[in-house]
Amino acid sequence: MIRENQQLFNVLNVLFDILVLIASTLFLNSSIATRIIGFNFKFNFETFLTFLIILIPTYISLYYVFSLYTPQRTNKSIFSEASTIGQVNLIEFVILSAVTFTEILVLPENFLIFFFVLNFLFAVIERAIIRYFLRLMRSRGFNIKYVLIIGAGEVGEKLVDTINQNSYLGYKVIGFLDDNIKEPVNDVEIIGTVNDLEKILTSNQIIDRVILSIAPRHYKTIESLMFTCEKNGVRADIVPDYYRYLTTHPNIELLDDIPLISARYLPLDIFYNSLIKRIFDVIFVICVSIVISPLLFVVAIIIKTTSPGPIIYKQERVGEGGKVFEIYKFRSMYSDNEYIDDKHWTKKNDPRITPVGKIIRKFSIDELPQFYNILKGDMSLIGPRPERPYLVNKFKESVPKYMIKHHVRPGMTGWAQINGYRGNTSIVKRIEYDIYYVENWTMFLDIRIFFKTLPALINDKNAY
Numbered sequence: 001m002i003r004e005n006q007q008l009f010n011v012l013n014v015l016f017d018i019l020v021l022i023a024s025t026l027f028l029n030s031s032i033a034t035r036i037i038g039f040n041f042k043f044n045f046e047t048f049l050t051f052l053i054i055l056i057p058t059y060i061s062l063y064y065v066f067s068l069y070t071p072q073r074t075n076k077s078i079f080s081e082a083s084t085i086g087q088v089n090l091i092e093f094v095i096l097s098a099v100t101f102t103e104i105l106v107l108p109e110n111f112l113i114f115f116f117v118l119n120f121l122f123a124v125i126e127r128a129i130i131r132y133f134l135r136l137m138r139s140r141g142f143n144i145k146y147v148l149i150i151g152a153g154e155v156g157e158k159l160v161d162t163i164n165q166n167s168y169l170g171y172k173v174i175g176f177l178d179d180n181i182k183e184p185v186n187d188v189e190i191i192g193t194v195n196d197l198e199k200i201l202t203s204n205q206i207i208d209r210v211i212l213s214i215a216p217r218h219y220k221t222i223e224s225l226m227f228t229c230e231k232n233g234v235r236a237d238i239v240p241d242y243y244r245y246l247t248t249h250p251n252i253e254l255l256d257d258i259p260l261i262s263a264r265y266l267p268l269d270i271f272y273n274s275l276i277k278r279i280f281d282v283i284f285v286i287c288v289s290i291v292i293s294p295l296l297f298v299v300a301i302i303i304k305t306t307s308p309g310p311i312i313y314k315q316e317r318v319g320e321g322g323k324v325f326e327i328y329k330f331r332s333m334y335s336d337n338e339y340i341d342d343k344h345w346t347k348k349n350d351p352r353i354t355p356v357g358k359i360i361r362k363f364s365i366d367e368l369p370q371f372y373n374i375l376k377g378d379m380s381l382i383g384p385r386p387e388r389p390y391l392v393n394k395f396k397e398s399v400p401k402y403m404i405k406h407h408v409r410p411g412m413t414g415w416a417q418i419n420g421y422r423g424n425t426s427i428v429k430r431i432e433y434d435i436y437y438v439e440n441w442t443m444f445l446d447i448r449i450f451f452k453t454l455p456a457l458i459n460d461k462n463a464y
Helices: 005-026 031-037 043-066 080-100 111-139 154-165 193-203 216-231 271-306 355-362 370-376 390-399 402-405 427-438 445-460
Strands: 145-150 171-177 190-192 209-212 235-238 253-254 258-262 312-318 324-330 380-382 412-413
Touching: 005 043, 005 111, 043 080, 080 253, 080 271, 080 445, 111 271, 145 154, 145 190, 145 193, 171 193, 190 193, 193 216, 209 216, 216 235, 271 324, 271 355, 271 370, 271 445, 312 390, 312 427, 324 370, 355 390, 380 445, 402 427, 412 445
Parallel strands: 145 171, 145 209, 171 190, 209 235, 380 412
Antiparallel strands: 253 258, 312 324
């Protein structure tokens, strides 16, 4: 028997989302919002109704497109949907801006900006409350799904450990089926052999899910077991014994009718993700460059007048896809001395560094010419720091998974840097943070890194 309530839950989710949209609109159209925000967004009932008629269908449709109505049981964070909700709000903002531009709908000035900020906050809180409530119910024994595992070997044992350690999943293992192991595994009984599946499914109506944790080489057995589960209306899942080679977010795509499992999920391989990131980079760099242009001019003059040599220093770095590009920096070292060495990191009290160089390196002012690299498309504002070709060739042989960082554009600052791994620090730990960024990128992670970069620069003991 299938104990799925997802359709009912989806209906409730849609209703809650519609209520959030209406609540956001009503709040901004109230006198309370006028007093708090200082803007008068009040408009007539006809405009209010037209706005909702356009907003609700498009908004709910985008939620479906972005898979916000699919089960979220396995997500650890109750805020796991926040990034996707933000993307939906951004696209909806563009849609409604186009509608107002054509004057099909006339709204008060700045209304859409305040609406989508408010709606994003309300929607995230709404989803978080729902997730928290469901987890609370599961932890108290409600909404539990009963699982039968076929195969009590290493993979099956690991599976039971994971389920037991994550009660929020709402799964309870009722037993194993195994032909060779007879003793309980992690206090879970062996209730039969593989051939007993048909009998157990027809006699036991509380099994919601069967998980196959047997080697793919037994494909004939797997085919028979899948057929038995489908015949009895029970969901069947497969945990391949090569799961250890996959990341937490493997990507599955179809080559005609053949599924391809990508071992590593890369959010920035998705076009609209990379487009959003690129647009943000270009707009940010243009705006900030205009603001700080006096600083750039002053630094250039000081460098030129305090030591001989060029103002801008160029150096080869390895970027996205292993492509070599020239990175630009304000020169912070003497241009002609015996200490120039592209094969080692800068060390504390490095004699190559000029007095002015010590100051601009301390606060990363020497990195500002990399805005040009960002405009060219060699770099991004946020991403793993690019390294010199010599060091890349060295580390790719000695540091596991080192080259994964080159799946995305390098950045001026990154997840590793704000966590203390800048300059002459552990390359292994730095790569761990870089890989986390590559696999878990969201626009909100970029924003978080950006706002943590300034205090990190001021307090960074590895900046020299």
